[in-house]
Amino acid sequence: MPNTATIKDWETVNRVVLPVKDQNLTLPLYVTNWQPTRLNDTVLNSHLDAKTVDFQSMNRTAFRRIASQAVGSAAQGASAAVHGEILRRRAIAVAPQSQLSFCTFFNAFPAAYWRRWTRVDQVRFRGEFTGTGTVTIVKSTGRGLYTPVTRIPLTGDGKLPQTVEAVIPLTNLIDGGYLWFDVSNDSADSTLVVDAVEWQVPLSDKQFIASGKPKSTLSIAITTFNRPSYCLNLLRDIAADATLRERLDTIYCVDQGNDHVSDQQGYAEVAGDLGTQLTYLRQRNLGGSGGYSRGMLESVDAGRSDFVLLHDDDAITEPEAVLRALQFADYTVRPTLVGGGMFHLDNRTVLYTQGERLDPHSVWMKSSLGLEYNHDFAANPLRESPERHQRIDADYNGWWMCLIPVSVIRRIGLSLPVFIKFDDTEYCIRAKEHGFPTVCLPGVAVWHQAWHDKDPARTWEEYFFQRNRWIFALLHCPAPTRRMMFEMLYGDCNAGLRFLYSAIRLRHKGLEDILRGPDYIVSSMPGKLAEVRQERSRFEDSKTSRDLEDFPEPASEFVSPSSRPVPGRRLVHSGGTAILRELCGRTDSRKVTRPDVAIPAKDAFWKSFVGIDSALVTTPDGDAVSWLKRDDRRFRRGIREGLHLSWRFLKAFPRLSRQYREYDLAGFAVWRRIFSED
Structure with missing residues (x-):
């Protein structure tokens, strides 16, 4: 353990949280039953994956064995009921003679990302435990292998909570790795209560120091078009989270439709609760790029917020994720755009993506590290998905949720005035070209309508x-x-x-x-x-x-x-x-x-x-x-016209590229002109 005598102040940057609603849909993202390791041999020897499978040399028995093992593993991961009862947002009672693991998407600490993008080199685990048993803190590597860091016995009387603390160095994490804790209840007849668990970092490592206020703050920009009930639910969720609101300046709710959020039953109550933390704006339909650019511009002009969070109107938020993104951005070495993953709204444990790249040859997106899209954490928990323990770097993050420093907006401008599509990709690539990376941070995500119902x-x-x-x-x-x-x-x-x-x-x-x-x-x-x-x-x-x-x-x-x-x-x-x-x-x-x-x-x-x-x-x-x-x-006419147009485009590419780059499409002046015509 490192010497922490010189560290006087720690700041909590990840709070272990639990779902208080929709538990049957999302619980595997927060906590699972502990079970023995089931990792395949490619984790130990990655060279095995460089060879293709020779199915012709495999007999029917061998194939059936592999298939049955895969089906059995998936069924066990998806169907197991958690041996515990959620008491409140940050507390769970572990059943007698049971073990739970917090190696999950929302509750494993993304240690490799803190190691890569910040100056933090150690973290502190802290929590309250009432009962008898053991807390085991575990660390994984980029291979997906994991080992216990420390085991702490719980010897309480079951009435008063026992405070557990441990400091863990962020070593051996260049390629990837998480920290998490497992807990076992040794009692045969009493529950063990886990409460107020959090991960802390040295306050002295913070890179962003807010001017004239104790902590950085953010505004949230929501653009909505005729989805008033979704948007109102999002406002209600934000309003209900007191910890998030301590860091919130205002929500710019940019309503571009004709079925207005403000006309919804319950809006007045939510607006009254938020008070000045809600700024409701109406404008003509300028698409996602117009709605988000309005929120970004309002934030810059107001001069209060240090960050702007872009959030889709029909996405369900995890309020803790917003705080994590904000606090991670406080510690990054450079101003950084912090995004999150996207879970399917109709299959809540399926992660669409945790990071994407832009292929410059095809000018199209692809999954980082060649990872599969649509990973189901109910069937394949994080603990048993070694490929998900790699640090997954990204070129951009979808604007279902993305935190942007206001300093970056001042430097590179707003979104392109292109209505929808490719505005989020282009903005992050533009930021990258100016030296501002995008990090898709594990533990940060929203639930959003998936793409399989769109064409x-x-x-x-x-x-x-x-x-x-x-x-x-x-x-x-x-x-x-x-x-x-x-x-x-x-x-x-x-x-x-x-x-x-x-x-x-x-x-x-x-x-x-x-x-x-x-x-x-x-x-x-x-x-x-x-x-x-x-x-x-x-x-x-x-x-x-x-x-x-x-x-x-x-x-x-x-x-x-x-x-x-x-x-x-x-x-x-x-x-x-x-x-x-x-x-x-x-x-x-x-x-x-x-x-x-x-x-x-x-x-x-x-x-x-x-x-x-x-x-x-x-x-x-x-x-x-x-x-x-x-x-x-x-069809023939279309292909002929397409050949002609693509040839014209490629021939004019140097001239067009110069024109578009010199025009400053995303500049403040361009957008002020567009908004002034509203």
Whole structure:
């Protein structure tokens, strides 16, 4: 143990918390039953993962054994009831003769991140325990291996709490690692109460010193559009957390809809509770970038807050996560954007991502370290997921939740005026280019609607995805590449193979608008959504109906290609063949009287459309159906126009890049002009 005699003051930066509602949906993210280690041999020898599996040398018995072990492990992780009772937000009673582990997403201390991004080299564990048993503090490494740091016996009488403290050095954590505690109750008939557990760091290591106030403070910027009940619930959750409100200046609630939050039943009560900690603003719909930029600009102009937290209106927050992000930012060596993970709103233990990178060649996002998206902590707890113990660095964080220092905003500006899509990615990359990193901090997250119920190609959003992706390239890529043209044409072909000719048109419109220059992008922003919707409405694939009786019965039953998987190379060949078939075809199914099949939303990818001329396709939200029809002539025309536009874009890339970079799209003056027209 290090000598802590010179450390007089410690600051709590992580409080162990527990869910007081929705416990049946989220508990594995907070606490689990302790169980023996079940790590595979690749944790000890990572070279094993460099070899592919030879299934041909595996007999049926060996395969069944592996499958049964995997199913058994998942079932045990997902179904085990926790041997304890939550007493309140920070207290749990451990059942007699039971052991609990706090090696969980929300309660394991992200030691490797503190080691990497701050000057902190030791932390203090502190908690109150009433009963008899043992507290074991555990540390893991980037490999996912873990060992006990110290074991502390609990010898209380069961009436008065025993204070437990331990100081742990942050060593051997360069590649990754967590700290957490396990607790065992030795009593045969009494519970053991765990209360007020927290992780503390030396106050002297704090890097950000607030001017004229004892601690740094933040404002929260929420942009909302016709989701008043979600937004009101978010305001209510923030208002209920006294610890968070001690650090809160105000919430800028930017309402851009016509179904207003302020008209909701219960708003007056929440607003009265928050008082000056709520600043309610209305403006025309300028998208997420306009709503967040308004909150950022208001924070800068007010001059009170040290940080701004961007928070989506339909996300469910964990208030402790907001505090953790703020306090981590206090200690980082450089001004740092602190983001969090995104859990699925409809499957609350599934983490969509804990960090993403931007591939500069494809100008598209990918998971950091090649980790899988959608990790389920109920089936695969953190304790048994060694790959999740690596330090996961990121290029950017989605704006479902992201804390930004006001000093960074003053330095690099606001969001791009692009309505939605790629604004969060671009901002973090811009910050990185100025020396301000983004950290996606474990233990910080929100619950947000997942992407599996969305398909931008079937909505007006496709325009903004396409346009803003290549605006990003002009701002941050040094030169045009052949891969860029491939990506543009790939997107066109993908949409065309699915009979989504409106998507092809919106993609082309995005490139056309880029070629008109940055001044047009800014001046057209307020009315662009209506224009894009009008353009899309001209296409039959934009029409939907909730009543299946509006359509003829499909001629055949649909069988998903997923039931007939093929090797990757064969899939690529199949895609190329399908493209050639449409380019050379003469089919026009606009006047067919009956769809061939009905395709569920989950199967609405290109391979499902091979060999058919029309299909009823369920919308991504499962609430309506479109009748999509093949039109080979329109497909050929779309590909030809796409080739021409992508060639024009790449040829003009140097000139356009210079224009867009010199325009200062995200500058304060640009946004003040936009807001002044409201």
